[in-house]
Amino acid sequence: ARFKIKTKKSIVALGLGTWLSASALVILGRNLPSAHWLFYITPPFRLFDFVLGVACGLYFLNVSRINFSRNAWTLIELACCGSVLLMVLLSSYYVHQSYRYGVYYMPVFCLCIFVFAHQGGWVSKALSGKTWLLLGEVSFAFYMFHQLVFRYLNELSHGKFGYAYYPIGSTVLAFSITLALSYVSFIYYEKYTRNLVKNALKQVRIFHQVNKNS
Secondary structure (H helix, E strand, O other): OOHHHHHHHHHHHHHHHHHHHHHHHHHOOOOOOOOOHHOOOOOOOHHHHHHHHHHHHHHHOOOOOOOOOOHHHHHHHHHHHHHHHHHHHHHHHHOOOHHOOOOOHHHHHHHHHHHOOOOOOHHHHHHHOHHHHHHHHHHHHHHHHHHHHHHHHHHHHOOOOOOOHHHHHHHHHHHHHHHHHHHHHHHHHHHHHHHHHHHHHHHHHHHHHHHHOO
């Protein structure tokens, strides 16, 4: 029990420190001309999101499950979704654009991760279907590809195929291409690479176990 308490405190400290560090960087550089690139596009800054997500997952694994009824969890899940929507609406009027690239939403998304990880309500149950799970798996690749797809569509059409001319058509086409690329990347690259790493780590464990027993 003592180990778990210390572990939970360390995880909370990791998550809070990550968010505060990211927020401090945004505060210092919020008015830079390159703020959009620094705080929204550049992969190193997105590591803050990754570390915070890992901290949320570790915290969930180190605490006891909360026993609420299905209906109670549903209300909590809907409240989380409503909170995100409310923050989006308020941000347009009261929040600097640089904060809206990520750090502004980090706390509420951490809460959403913790709540939906329990899978206690009807909303999380609906989202646990195979199709939704697959979309979650390809979401990282989707994030990585979408800007490239937008830019290449714009370049190949010489600026004539875009939101200004064909808002619905360009959105559907860009979404479809990005989704297809993301699926192919996940199936033939991410899963393949993940299996290679798992097999390599398994062989390392076996090697150390054999040496330990010999």
